[in-house]
Amino acid sequence: xxxxxxxxxxxxxxxxxxxxxxxxxxxxxxxxxxxxxxxxxxxxxxxxxxxxxxxxxxxxxxxxxxxxxxxxxxxxxxxxxxxxxxxxxxxxxxxxxxxxxxxxxxxxxxxxxxxxxxxxxxxxxxxxxxxxxxxxxxxxxxxxxxxxxxxxxxxxxxxxxxxxxxxxxxxxxxxxxxxxxxxxxxxxxxxxxxxxxxxxxxxxxxxxxxxxxxxxxxxxxxxxxxxxxxxxxxxxxxxxxxxxxxxxxxxxxxxxxxxxxxxxxxxxxxxxxxxxxxxxxxxxxxxxxx
Amino acid sequence: xxxxxxxxxxxxxxxxxxxxxxxxxxxxxxxxxxxxxxxxxxxxxxxxxxxxxxxxxxxxxxxxxxxxxxxxxxxxxxxxxxxxxxxxxxxxxxxxxxxxxxxxxxxxxxxxxxxxxxxxxxxxxxxxxxxxxxxxxxxxxxxxxxxxxxxxxxxxxxxxxxxxxxxxxxxxxxxxxxxxxxxxxxxxxxxxxxxxxxxxxxxxxxxxxxxxxxxxxxxxxxxxxxxxxxxxxxxxxxxxxxxxxxxxxxxxxxxxxxxxxxxxxx
Numbered sequence: 096x097x098x099x100x101x102x103x104x105x106x107x108x109x110x111x112x113x114x115x116x117x118x119x120x121x122x123x124x125x126x127x128x129x130x131x132x133x134x135x136x137x138x139x140x141x142x143x144x145x146x147x148x149x150x151x152x153x154x155x156x157x158x159x160x161x162x163x164x165x166x167x168x169x170x171x172x173x174x175x176x177x178x179x180x181x182x183x184x185x186x187x188x189x190x191x192x193x194x195x196x197x198x199x200x201x202x203x204x205x206x207x208x209x210x211x212x213x214x215x216x217x218x219x220x221x222x223x224x225x226x227x228x229x230x231x232x233x234x235x236x237x238x239x240x241x242x243x244x245x246x247x248x249x250x251x252x253x254x255x256x257x258x259x260x261x262x263x264x265x266x267x268x269x270x271x272x273x274x275x276x277x278x279x280x281x282x283x284x285x286x287x288x289x290x291x292x293x294x295x296x297x298x299x300x301x302x303x304x305x306x307x308x309x310x311x312x313x314x315x316x317x318x319x320x321x322x323x324x325x326x327x328x329x330x331x332x333x334x335x336x337x338x339x340x341x342x343x344x345x346x347x348x349x350x351x352x353x354x355x356x357x358x359x360x361x362x363x364x365x366x367x368x369x370x371x372x373x374x375x376x377x378x379x380x381x382x383x384x385x
Numbered sequence: 386x387x388x389x390x391x392x393x394x395x396x397x398x399x400x401x402x403x404x405x406x407x408x409x410x411x412x413x414x415x416x417x418x419x420x421x422x423x424x425x426x427x428x429x430x431x432x433x434x435x436x437x438x439x440x441x442x443x444x445x446x447x448x449x450x451x452x453x454x455x456x457x458x459x460x461x462x463x464x465x466x467x468x469x470x471x472x473x474x475x476x477x478x479x480x481x482x483x484x485x486x487x488x489x490x491x492x493x494x495x496x497x498x499x500x501x502x503x504x505x506x507x508x509x510x511x512x513x514x515x516x517x518x519x520x521x522x523x524x525x526x527x528x529x530x531x532x533x534x535x536x537x538x539x540x541x542x543x544x545x546x547x548x549x550x551x552x553x554x555x556x557x558x559x560x561x562x563x564x565x566x567x568x569x570x571x572x573x574x575x576x577x578x579x580x581x582x583x584x585x586x587x588x589x590x591x592x593x594x595x596x597x598x599x600x601x602x603x604x605x606x607x608x609x610x611x612x613x614x615x616x617x618x619x620x621x622x623x624x625x626x627x628x629x630x631x632x633x634x635x636x637x638x639x640x641x642x643x644x645x646x647x648x649x650x651x
Binding site: 183 | 395445446449559562563565566567568569570571572573576587588591592595596
């Protein structure tokens with residue numbers, strides 16, 4: 096599903112003395128099967144932005160199009176259910192949404208709300224458990240006796256069980272250990288590759304941006320600074336410094352090597368790209384590994 | 386929820402905001418009694434004038450108050466209508482049907498109820514809009530101090546009150562977050578029949594209670610780790626001082642009350 100923002104603005108508590116503008120004049124497009132990363136400092140409007148996509152917050156001005164759904168300031172709540180069925184949302188610390196007595200019933204909760212039969216929802220729950228790397232023995236346990244990382248997986252399974260076409264992830268790996276992080280990001284990428292999910296990822300991990308995203312949107316103080324490929328965004332050192340964003344560790348390393356005279360055809364963003372280009376520069380080095 | 390202003394604080398810098406919370410609390414309480422003492426139209430006019438003057442000097446716009454009254458409208462309307470239809474016979478009867486009467490006395494009574502409601506809500510809204518919750522808690526505990534003599538643990542109660550108030554916005558945020566997450570999973574809050582609505586709150590209440598209990602546990606651990614004991618006499622970070630403006634406010638208030646009592650029918 097393609098997503099288009101046209102001059103979207105959003106103000107919290109509009110029309111009261113407490114009104115605070117959070118987004119202004121945001122326009123961009125995510126193509127069908129796209130993978131967009133959104134970066135920016137805390138309070139730059141990332142979370143507000145993604146909540147517009149399934150109309151948890153409706154824009155104060157402008158228009159959002161998700162496939163054939165259009166969200167405008169006039170959209171009423173009654174029209175939103177079909178949209179929310181297709182847009183899965185994994186919030187920050189999604190484990191706080193667990194409430195059912197068993198894990199299976201919690202995962203099946205979402206699909207059932209959207210009219211899937213109990214039987215099928217339960218089957219999906221078992222499938223999704225496997226997808227997120229837990230086995231079927233978890234199905235009848237209480238979600239509250241799990242570890243934090245396992246709860247996170249169950250919560251994500253609960254969103255995936257709705258079989259959304261767009262998956263919105265708000266810092267899905269925050270607070271996980273490095274291995275869990277890696278596994279989660281690989282899972283999302285697999286869903287993107289194999290099932291063609293459109294993914295929107297809010298993150299502070301520039302390595303993930305470089306490794307997975309087709310495009311990256313940079314937010315600052317409620318405005319969209321740019322929306323371009325990670326290569327374009329990270330390759331311009333002056334722009335990166337002026338807009339106060341971080342770059343992937345590999346790129347940082349490469350830039351420092353650049354200052355010492357190494358010429359890059361294209362600034363490497365991931366460790367793999369860095370290694371490949373280094374091998375090209377010093378062909379002798381590659382040989383030692385084999 | 387967002388247009389429900391009763392119980393919210395609006396940070397501005399006015400004389401009403403700067404008043405000692407104790408004097409505001411006491412004044413609001415006395416005002417409550419005074420409103421019920423008024424009985425002539427002139428005495429009500431004086432109280433309305435005083436209320437408007439208080440609102441004006443708080444720099445909060447009157448329109449904001451009126452908008453905030455909207456959620457209370459049904460309660461007020463209901464009380465007024467009951468008063469209108471069921472009040473005892475007296476004066477001219479305008480309408481009569483089985484047990485329902487609209488009489489002159491009923492009209493006057495419902496008018497009085499309406500004005501009392503309005504005045505009390507306006508004044509207590511002004512109190513909460515112009516006073517930070519923590520200041521209200523400090524003020525209350527300071528006013529409760531004499532209760533120590535009858536062995537009521539005032540400090541502990543004040544601490545509980547302060548913590549409760551402190552966590553209202555946190556839990557509100559948490560509730561919004563959980564509601565959003567469940568909405569994204571297809572829950573319609575506030576739609577459908579009564580039973581369906583009640584059921585839709587389970588996915589909100591269970592996680593909210595879980596997080597409240599977790600928070601309480603974390604907080605108590607953190608407090609104990611920093612040596613909190615509830616039996617010891619604690620000093621205050623916020624120290625309340627009675628200012629000249631508090632005295633002035635009370636003088637004005639007492640003068641208004643005196644004038645009101647003078648115009649009252651005895």
